[in-house]
Amino acid sequence: MSNFLLFLLLIFFSFSAKPSLCEPRATQAAMICSNRTASMSQRQNFISNFLATMDAVTPLIATQRYATVVNGTGNTTVYTFGECMKDLSRNDCNLCFAQCKTQILRCLPFQLARRGGRLFYDGCYLRYDDYDFFNETLSSNDTTVCGKTEFGSGNKTVFGDNAIELVRNLSAEAVKNDGFFVGSVSRSNVSVFGLAQCWEPLTAMNVSACEDCLLNAVSRIRSCIPMEEGRALNAGCYLRYSTQKFYNNSSDPVPVNGGGSNKLPIILGTTSAAAFLLIVGGVVFFVKTKILQKRREYVVRGKLTEKVDVYSFGVVVFEVICGKKNNSFTASSSSILQMVWDLYGRRRLHEAVDPVLQSNFREEEASRLLQIGLLCVQASAELRPSMSMVVKMLKENHEIPEPTQPPFLNPSSRETSITTTSATNNSKPESYSQSSGNSLTQSWIDPR
Numbered sequence: 001m002s003n004f005l006l007f008l009l010l011i012f013f014s015f016s017a018k019p020s021l022c023e024p025r026a027t028q029a030a031m032i033c034s035n036r037t038a039s040m041s042q043r044q045n046f047i048s049n050f051l052a053t054m055d056a057v058t059p060l061i062a063t064q065r066y067a068t069v070v071n072g073t074g075n076t077t078v079y080t081f082g083e084c085m086k087d088l089s090r091n092d093c094n095l096c097f098a099q100c101k102t103q104i105l106r107c108l109p110f111q112l113a114r115r116g117g118r119l120f121y122d123g124c125y126l127r128y129d130d131y132d133f134f135n136e137t138l139s140s141n142d143t144t145v146c147g148k149t150e151f152g153s154g155n156k157t158v159f160g161d162n163a164i165e166l167v168r169n170l171s172a173e174a175v176k177n178d179g180f181f182v183g184s185v186s187r188s189n190v191s192v193f194g195l196a197q198c199w200e201p202l203t204a205m206n207v208s209a210c211e212d213c214l215l216n217a218v219s220r221i222r223s224c225i226p227m228e229e230g231r232a233l234n235a236g237c238y239l240r241y242s243t244q245k246f247y248n249n250s251s252d253p254v255p256v257n258g259g260g261s262n263k264l265p266i267i268l269g270t271t272s273a274a275a276f277l278l279i280v281g282g283v284v285f286f287v288k289t290k291i292l293q294k295r296r297e298y299v300v301r302g303k304l305t306e307k308v309d310v311y312s313f314g315v316v317v318f319e320v321i322c323g324k325k326n327n328s329f330t331a332s333s334s335s336i337l338q339m340v341w342d343l344y345g346r347r348r349l350h351e352a353v354d355p356v357l358q359s360n361f362r363e364e365e366a367s368r369l370l371q372i373g374l375l376c377v378q379a380s381a382e383l384r385p386s387m388s389m390v391v392k393m394l395k396e397n398h399e400i401p402e403p404t405q406p407p408f409l410n411p412s413s414r415e416t417s418i419t420t421t422s423a424t425n426n427s428k429p430e431s432y433s434q435s436s437g438n439s440l441t442q443s444w445i446d447p448r
């Protein structure tokens, strides 16, 4: 069975691991979860409306780079907005957004469905809430996130002056240029780079809304000087300066990676059923063309897609071993994730194996594989193992760490496994934890 999974894995990743020429800038700048939570009786509806908006937002992002979606009625209505920075290539926009989508789930574990959440990445932005915030310019939860390193490679006064001039000019230019501008100021041997962007609904509404938002951002981002990085994160706009040139101002088109590649991250990010189809399609494709032998604001594309792919892979592991199709992210008890997680809590993982096998397998091996699957679908992407780690665990008799909880499970499963969850949070093995070192996390309420 291990060998079969390794084979699946190879196919899975030879499809998704396309090289990318640029960064999707999927570093988290801030995550802000609302402190309002859905009541017990609202939870199920609120979460399924949330998921419906997530599904609807993704294809819109892929075509127009931003999306506003509303789903549901009454007090479980969910409003969702997403947008990429305008300098990101289409491919990177999709990648950044796929990652954003998996991470915002941290605002709504089933036990505590928060009624709002915002996730700022340096390449994209995603927000959901329980009211119509699409035109919102500023809100009380807007935040400023400064880097941790002081500018040290030159005259600090000059740096500060350049940074202030830059953000002022960027903001003024953005207002005149459809709500987006990038640029730099280089004077007296000190360079500062920056990006200003108003979110689309604001730009569409009226020029002064964008202006108000960026003026506020300028006044707040000044508090970051003399740090090397500064970001103002508002309900209506994003402003950043940096000592590094982080944006893309080239007009050279990126070489196209082939027709399907742009859609891939969306498929992977959306439903595991689609991922499953992808694999079946992949097998057929490979057998037919016999390429298998020849394979070399493969190349490993980066942590970002990998973690999304690892999640999908975990679900596929369950589908293969349990002989069932996962009904996606629903919180219902028939979810395959729920079933496997429950059995894990009761230390009876082997019961999840497809009954067709009629106990014709080694319980220990099946349990090992399912446990690897659970590691892959942990709610926190940072805790998911890297693909090389998965390969190691599949091939060798490597010790398998205790998984933490997947997203969207019923509270009932918690009682049986809460000890495991809390125990492993403190003892995550270094070998597979790959949290991005330079991501700046600021949350008003710890979403974990």
Ligand SMILES: *[C@@H]1O[C@H](CO)[C@@H](O)[C@H](O)[C@H]1NC(C)=O
Binding pocket: 032, 033, 034, 035, 036, 116, 117, 118, 129, 140, 141
């Ligand atoms: C923002 O602040 C308001 C209160 O000022 C609060 O109700 C809301 O939950 C907060 N969070 C978000 C994400 O809006």
Ligand SMILES: *[C@@H]1O[C@H](CO)[C@@H](O)[C@H](O)[C@H]1NC(C)=O
Binding pocket: 035, 036, 140, 141
């Ligand atoms: C929610 O957070 C806001 C500030 O963001 C605070 O004013 C409010 O009292 C909080 N509400 C609750 C119920 O904690």
Ligand SMILES: *[C@@H]1O[C@H](CO)[C@@H](O)[C@H](O)[C@H]1NC(C)=O
Binding pocket: 052, 053, 070, 071, 072
């Ligand atoms: C909400 O989502 C559901 C499920 O995707 C869909 O059937 C329904 O049409 C959506 N409602 C609206 C108002 O978009």
Ligand SMILES: *[C@@H]1O[C@H](CO)[C@@H](O)[C@H](O)[C@H]1NC(C)=O
Binding pocket: 039, 074, 075
């Ligand atoms: C939400 O709406 C339902 C029916 O629309 C109502 O019964 C319930 O009291 C409402 N809850 C809140 C907190 O407003």
Ligand SMILES: *[C@@H]1O[C@H](CO)[C@@H](O)[C@H](O)[C@H]1NC(C)=O
Binding pocket: 155, 156, 157, 158, 188
């Ligand atoms: C930094 O530059 C300012 C203005 O150019 C100058 O007045 C100041 O003396 C410089 N400081 C240092 C430490 O070089």
Ligand SMILES: *[C@@H]1O[C@H](CO)[C@@H](O)[C@H](O)[C@H]1NC(C)=O
Binding pocket: 183, 184, 193, 245, 249, 250, 251
């Ligand atoms: C891109 O920006 C850099 C620094 O801001 C500048 O030196 C360069 O000329 C720009 N290139 C184009 C094509 O605008």
Ligand SMILES: *[C@@H]1O[C@H](CO)[C@@H](O)[C@H](O)[C@H]1NC(C)=O
Binding pocket: 165, 169, 184, 185, 186
């Ligand atoms: C910034 O704007 C001011 C006033 O419009 C202008 O004089 C200055 O040249 C601009 N600086 C840069 C670097 O574009």
Ligand SMILES: *[C@@H]1O[C@H](CO)[C@@H](O)[C@H](O)[C@H]1NC(C)=O
Binding pocket: 153, 154, 188, 189
């Ligand atoms: C510019 O800065 C670099 C170090 O950051 C220094 O080596 C160089 O001498 C400086 N040049 C001028 C003209 O100040």
Ligand SMILES: *[C@@H]1O[C@H](CO)[C@@H](O)[C@H](O)[C@H]1NC(C)=O
Binding pocket: 132, 134, 135, 204, 205
């Ligand atoms: C948002 O702006 C649109 C026009 O772009 C307007 O029709 C709508 O009423 C506004 N909504 C709010 C809540 O201000």
Ligand SMILES: *[C@@H]1O[C@H](CO)[C@@H](O)[C@H](O)[C@H]1NC(C)=O
Binding pocket: 137, 205, 206, 207, 208, 209, 210, 212
């Ligand atoms: C434009 O937006 C501002 C808020 O930034 C608002 O005060 C003003 O009324 C809006 N003007 C129009 C014509 O909608």
Ligand SMILES: *[C@@H]1O[C@H](CO)[C@@H](O)[C@H](O)[C@H]1NC(C)=O
Binding pocket: 021, 022, 087, 088, 089, 248, 249, 250, 251, 252, 253, 254
């Ligand atoms: C840079 O932006 C242009 C559009 O302005 C886009 O065509 C190109 O693919 C981008 N390049 C990279 C490396 O992101």
